[in-house]
Amino acid sequence: DAGVTQSPTHLIKTRGQQVTLRCSPKSGHDTVSWYQQALGQGPQFIFQYYEEEERQRGNFPDRFSGHQFPNYSSELNVNALLLGDSALYLCASSLGTRGTGELFFGEGSRLTVL
């Protein structure tokens, strides 16, 4: 049973560029959440997707957008990259309304903005 998988694992971009990160949820899960973890900090919630719609959003600007596909996989897009966007981006999956409150995390995508 594959867990949550994320790609790419590492990437380097320059200011002003755009980036797309990808996530495949754990088998059987239908909800995907994205978190940003700056160095030395706890993860911060970006947004959550269920049934291909954004259901909740944290305090992040519109430069951060996402998408969920019919197979429940998800993408996180960040436009007009800033130096401060450098972070580990974590994807987590869960069961939308039938779970036990437990999220399963991937190993993350490390983004460096130069």
Place this chain on the structure above:
Amino acid sequence: AQTVTQSQPEMSVQEAETVTLSCTYDTSENNYYLFWYKQPPSRQMILVIRQEAYKQQNATENRFSVNFQKAAKSFSLKISDSQLGDTAMYFCAFMRTHSGAGSYQLTFGKGTKLSVIP
């Protein structure tokens, strides 16, 4: 809004000894979940233990147990018989109990770096 505070940025413990990590939180909710997650250098967040706020009994998972004090909004993690593999960042996290789609939003503390010394 919920907040989670971990007041110990770093801790160390001798192998086979016991260590307690502290966590306090602030919320106006009555029903919620509390979690401890472990993040080793491999970066993947791994669930250590979970507590449902309506349950008075403290959760235990093998060598890991919690001391949940709802009135004090305190949720500490005790690791017994510490092992070298326990070396990691530990994050305390809060989740509202919310029915319907789109729930499961976690609020994390800043973490405690635990080092287990041989």
